[in-house]
Amino acid sequence: MLLTLDHVTVTFGGLVAVSDVSFALKEHEVMGLVGPNGAGKTTLFNVVSGLARPSKGKVTFLDHDLTGTPIYKRARLGIGRAFQVPQPMHELTVRENLIVAQRFGTGHSDPERIDEILDLTQLGHKANRDAATSLALTEQKALEVGKALATSPKLLMLDEVLGGLETTGKRAFMKTLNAARERFGVALLMVEHDIETISNSCPRVLVLNFGKLIADGSPDEVFRNPEVIRSYTGGDAA
Template sequence: MLQLENVTVRFGGLTAVNDVSLSVGSGDVVGLVGANGAGKTTLFNAVSGLVRPTGGRIVFDGRDVLRAPMYQRARMGIGRTFQIPQPMHELTVRQNLMVAQRFGTGAIDERRIDEILDFTGLAPKAGRDAATGLALTELKALEVAKALATNPSLLLLDEVLAGLETTAKRHFMNMLKQLHQQFKLGILIIEHDIETISKLCQRVAVLNFGQLIAEGEPADVFSNPAVVKSYTGADIGGDAEPTGGARHA
């Protein structure tokens, strides 16, 4: 479904993403991890169309979308959330979903909106002002709901669990598992919590200073010396190859 081929993003003299190749198949759940500043959100921005890569290709459902604007990518099936919730001010929760749906599909489907409101637990708050009437957990749910309203086949989740306390995080994890099963989406998720990623994801990719240093099953990746060193600075296994033994072809 999504194929990144040697994607590079530079901002002046800074290389934020460096020659990254990565794939997400239909129905896959892939984690994207790395320290702050590793290039994770920049890679999301490149996939969704907020920034244009300096080099490489982004192929979605067989089409090169490198030059496609954000709204076209949304209508092709790429939906995303943002790390900091961005509700549309002076609009209700339902109206937020309607705007997102029109942006992503070009039309309004009230039944689909009702389904999403029920699924995310936001139906009781549908008439509330989205910017002032929701708690943090509900704002996070609204980010997911807006992305779902665009009718995606690929969902990019940017730290949707960040800032949540333990009970809320557990509830949100269960919702994400159900989301994957019910909506049959491919998911690429940025998350710092290794335990969460290990429970949610079939594969994990690790960025470090913009480079992909490991990719594979969670247990293999998180025991990779190069990954441990990128997180802790400790060298537990001597000099490791950048992609370690966990990289899948």
């Protein structure tokens, strides 16, 4: 198994952000993580990537217990993450952004993989331009994913990377992500509010509400689940 969460709970003072969540993700699997605002999705991502520590439970990645493992070591084990708000490194070119991410995540340089990523993300024509000032929003998001791919991940975590894009932009971006998955053999775990995108892209979907895992199954099963419908509408399912 690639990633396993075993009874993970996260508390901040008296607030329970994640409550007794367990699931497993296989290699090459594509999984969506959804839920209303404040459901605990980002907190769960933070636990896996190392930005938060569970109060209880355990996270295992490729049989490595991640308890106490720093972020850079998680990256070198194969955990990559792209954020909703792009974070290009200022005064560096697009290529240099990828090189810095690669060295952080792998400890070495691989120019051939950098060229592959530039080709995949369609950023090759801007490879030597300032990443912070020369890219449109869609291109910045492509670079954000490219930086994660540069770390040679086995698991790519996508934290609302489609946010702010129009429908056509989302569809084009998902084609890029699927191409990346096929080329590099990564598993995808994605948080996304757009139910259509999740339904079309993720064979398996998890739903969180108030920190609890309330559904796990195919999109059709999950989005017909009365408890899931109530979590979004606040009322009873029709």
